Amino acid sequence: MSEVDQLLSKKVADRYLKREILGEGTYGVVYKATDTKTGQIVAIKKIRLGKYKEGVNFTALREIKVLKELKDPNIIELIDAFPHKGNLHLVFEFMESDLEAVIRDRNIFLSPADIKSYLQMTLKGLASCHKKWVLHRDMKPNNLLIGVDGQLKLADFGLARIFGSPDRKFTHQVFARWYRAPELLFGTKQYGSGVDVWAAACIFAELLLRRPFVQGSSDIDQLGKIFAAFGTPKPSQWPDMVYLPDYVEYQFVPAPPLRSLFPMASDDTLDLLSKMFTYDPKSRISVQQALEHRYFSSVPAPTKPALLPRPPPKGDSLNSRPSDLNPREAPIVLSPPRKSRRVMLQREGFEVNQVGKVDDHVNEVRQATGENTSRSEHMPMSIDLSLFGSRPPPRPTINR
Numbered sequence: 001m002s003e004v005d006q007l008l009s010k011k012v013a014d015r016y017l018k019r020e021i022l023g024e025g026t027y028g029v030v031y032k033a034t035d036t037k038t039g040q041i042v043a044i045k046k047i048r049l050g051k052y053k054e055g056v057n058f059t060a061l062r063e064i065k066v067l068k069e070l071k072d073p074n075i076i077e078l079i080d081a082f083p084h085k086g087n088l089h090l091v092f093e094f095m096e097s098d099l100e101a102v103i104r105d106r107n108i109f110l111s112p113a114d115i116k117s118y119l120q121m122t123l124k125g126l127a128s129c130h131k132k133w134v135l136h137r138d139m140k141p142n143n144l145l146i147g148v149d150g151q152l153k154l155a156d157f158g159l160a161r162i163f164g165s166p167d168r169k170f171t172h173q174v175f176a177r178w179y180r181a182p183e184l185l186f187g188t189k190q191y192g193s194g195v196d197v198w199a200a201a202c203i204f205a206e207l208l209l210r211r212p213f214v215q216g217s218s219d220i221d222q223l224g225k226i227f228a229a230f231g232t233p234k235p236s237q238w239p240d241m242v243y244l245p246d247y248v249e250y251q252f253v254p255a256p257p258l259r260s261l262f263p264m265a266s267d268d269t270l271d272l273l274s275k276m277f278t279y280d281p282k283s284r285i286s287v288q289q290a291l292e293h294r295y296f297s298s299v300p301a302p303t304k305p306a307l308l309p310r311p312p313p314k315g316d317s318l319n320s321r322p323s324d325l326n327p328r329e330a331p332i333v334l335s336p337p338r339k340s341r342r343v344m345l346q347r348e349g350f351e352v353n354q355v356g357k358v359d360d361h362v363n364e365v366r367q368a369t370g371e372n373t374s375r376s377e378h379m380p381m382s383i384d385l386s387l388f389g390s391r392p393p394p395r396p397t398i399n400r
């Protein structure tokens, strides 16, 4: 760091020299900084405490507690945590890039061995969480950070929470929609490590396709697109489904062959994918079982992290998404037999009738209606905005 840089930088807590802003997330700004004690480059997540009147940010405290308990080569290390000028500062090891940048970089070719390596590191990090009864709950490619040594590490445990108590109720709207498991989309209040497995499967699919796999514009649309990809689940396939709080019946569509979605994938790849994308969370493969799947022991061996292709460090690339137009039709929502809620598809679009309170689902259908007004065609699986000369929309999160 030059003298000028040092003068421009602000010293925090007499130890960290703040440099540029790396980005802003749900909880606040993230800075690059130098630890003057060790010379190490770090990332400081500054969490605003001010807006919490009582002065305690439980989410932040939860993140600290969870992170302290998780020490693993595939989990980001929390180096320090301290309050400063009314903000809570979390100091993490600095990571050069993330998996989203890898996937989006058109100059990077990902071989089957590279994909295997990224998936293996993701699952190893998750296995370590699950062994300690911790769910990540916000798995998505930009939360999988990549270090200078090529190691992938799970980050952003802001929403993670210790589970184990059988009647613990979780807020279900925690996942970025495209990575959300079907049980979450149907409003389950009790869920387990299967939600992380589903998200990891979405990331696996994204590594293979080089675009987000299922890009729903609402929870209803997300489920429709999942069902278009894997077939509408029959109650015999997932017995608990019909009892889920937000269950609505979807028009039945059969499953297309998995190979038609991933034409270049090996048989082992398809087998593992189908086990991770199992509808019934009780039958879905666990992270540990996935790591023991023959996909990882068969050739090619996973690429060593140091040899993995790297995107330019953060901020250097103006990435654009690859073309991903896929006109697959999603099944439509039918009336759920148990409830007095009716969701009907009309010629001009959806008409929604519900006896009683208007709920989120209805609002979502209305949202869908707005997007599909006076048309009878269905939404494509994913939309390539580059066709219109614009950048793709930001990935949805619960806060944006």
Ligand SMILES: Nc1ncnc2c1ncn2[C@@H]1O[C@H](COP(=O)(O)OP(=O)(O)OP(=O)(O)O)[C@@H](O)[C@H]1O
Binding pocket: 022, 023, 024, 025, 026, 027, 028, 029, 030, 042, 043, 045, 076, 092, 093, 094, 095, 096, 098, 142, 143, 145, 155, 156, 397
């Ligand atoms: N340890 C780190 N090293 C380098 N950059 C980091 C580190 N942690 C976070 N960042 C970067 O800081 C920015 C904000 O990250 P943050 O985790 O707060 O939110 P996010 O992942 O972008 O979004 P969300 O909060 O919705 O998950 C991102 O660009 C992220 O890549």
